[in-house]
Amino acid sequence: LASVPIAVAGGRHSHACMVTDSIVIDLASFDSVSVDRATGIVEVGGGARLCNLDAATASTGWAVPTGTNGDTGVGGLTLAGGWGWLARKHGLSADAVVEYRLAKADGSIVDVPRQSDLGWALAGGGGNFGIVLRFTFQAVRVPHNPLKGEVVYLAPTQASVAAILAAGDAVVHSPAFDDVGIAFALPCGAPVVPTMWVKYDDERELTSLDDAPALLPATQLGGWLRLANSWQAAEHHTTVQNMLAAVQSRSYIYEVALSITAMTPEVIDVLVGATRDWYPNKESTIVVAALGGAIARVPEDDAALCHRRASYWLIVEGKWSSPDDEAAATAARAWTKRLRAELRKTGELLETPHTAVDARATAAYTPDKLARLRELKATHDPTNMFRLNRNIEPARQ
Ligand SMILES: Cc1cc2nc3c(=O)[nH]c(=O)nc-3n(C[C@H](O)[C@H](O)[C@H](O)COP(=O)(O)OP(=O)(O)OC[C@H]3O[C@@H](n4cnc5c(N)ncnc54)[C@H](O)[C@@H]3O)c2cc1C
Structure with missing residues (x-):
């Protein structure tokens, strides 16, 4: 069983989880969302969809900048960047992340601050570094209807x-x-x-x-x-x-x-x-x-x-x-x-690292960023367990 490839399904908006001869870890039930109305800190399960997130933040005066189709997974979208209507005013979804709770290839579960080496990699590196069980966002104020x-x-x-x-x-x-x-x-x-x-x-x-x-x-x-x-x-x-x-x-x-x-x-x-x-x-x-x-x-x-x-x-x-x-x-x-x-x-x-199904992930990064991503991949997923995605190969295998 250990040799069977693993795919991770978030909102299932990409083709990455449509695989055969593999185990698909479906995060659909990790869809909880909690909103701290005082601080705008929003915790989102790794399998939640944008509609789950928006339903929870509606009427709080807060919003997390995300995409434009409620069906899309917060996971895949945020790990690739995440463009939406608020992005030109407040930045990408990845810019709003404070912390990731990550299940890593070695079985450990760690909280990864966005401002860290691994947090840098998760902001655009897709599902290459583990399974994000929970995203913590700093929401932005949306005091009035646009x-x-x-x-x-x-x-x-x-x-x-x-x-x-x-x-x-x-x-x-x-x-x-x-x-x-x-x-x-x-x-x-x-x-x-x-x-x-x-x-x-x-x-x-x-x-x-x-x-x-x-x-x-x-x-x-x-x-x-x-x-x-x-x-x-x-x-x-x-x-x-x-x-x-x-x-x-x-x-x-x-x-x-x-x-x-x-x-x-x-x-x-x-x-x-x-x-x-x-x-x-x-x-x-x-x-x-x-x-x-x-x-x-x-x-x-x-x-x-x-x-x-x-x-x-x-x-x-x-x-x-x-x-x-x-x-x-x-x-x-x-x-x-x-x-x-x-x-x-x-x-x-x-x-881009989004849905380019026939392009290699590497095309989405500059050579220096790709080199850093491959080094981090070698540190955190040396056997490339998480490879059924827009894959970044470890620097040393
Ligand atoms: C109709 C449509 C509209 C879209 N609109 C937008 C938009 O407005 N803005 C925008 O930025 N993008 C948009 N996208 C692109 C979308 O962000 C990507 O397709 C994204 O990868 C979808 O994420 P998902 O979780 O739904 O998909 P999935 O296919 O489930 O996952 C995509 C990739 O992310 C990985 N992944 C997902 N969740 C996790 C997790 N919790 N932990 C680790 N890995 C994970 C998967 O393993 C896979 O490699 C759109 C796509 C479609 C088809």
Whole structure:
């Protein structure tokens, strides 16, 4: 039994736990969440999902910055970084961790401060160093409902998509938007570009765009017409957190997450071509999430995770609707892979430790961080017991 490989399942949003001839340690029952209302310290079981966490912090005035789909595991998301609507204002999920309770390969259970060597590795190193039984977060104050903007641009031509992305990029990098959560959706073959904006204000509740006139440029992104332009106060935990869930509707999916350094004309050409010219079907989508803000203000060497100064995170979702439709599945996979290859040619592509199922984990790290991760792996998991993941091999085996 000792030689049977072990996989760890958190929220099961990645493919890492879909393995054969292995033992899957399913953390689903480790889903408890406790919130200290006075301090904002939040303890979360290693198998909890974002919806468990959000339900517990709702109505406390606190929130842990996490992702945009309630079904996702806190574990896999936080161990890879964790982007969501609060990230440009307060940083990544990994930045909010105070301590990890870790079950290690040698059978010991230890509390690992985030500010330690092993804590550095766990912030971006995935499940390589053991099983996180519990995350302790310092939540951030969310004293008022944020302003949620949904602006859908009509974009019937490739040129109009390109114009919206270029104008959107200028807005993303303007000071007034530094703390605003921003995502653009590029649904394949549809003549629209939906855009999403979330503004948190610590002083007061914003109920309309009139309360935040500095955000007006979000409604003027060089497209043709706006099919929707809705701005309203929305509850963070229930409404805002799941804003992308509709775009990420359940389906058969081959997904990769990539970062890009900048939205150059060459990158825009690739994104427009992929969603308007050589797309596999109308179910497939690219979500373009803005990084920057507080994410980029943390020093690069603070954690194993890389590319804090990247401009965007791309969630590329090649989808198909029937498990029997092998041709559609093949087309969706091929599209995702071609997109990565085309982006690589632009020189702006950065791999992430998220869901890049066909990329080696090592591609997500700079050489110096990878070397440090491999040394730490050799210390804490010398036999590579935790290897059914985006694996970091020990420095000496
Ligand atoms: C529809 C969709 C939406 C997404 N949205 C976002 C988003 O908004 N923001 C974002 O940052 N990411 C997002 N992601 C990416 C997501 O963060 C990663 O896929 C993440 O790995 C999922 O974690 P999980 O625990 O659900 O998955 P799992 O497949 O269960 O785990 C992923 C990896 O983490 C390891 N792992 C999980 N929990 C633990 C633990 N407690 N201890 C040790 N190892 C563990 C597993 O072994 C595996 O290697 C999304 C993915 C999808 C499919």
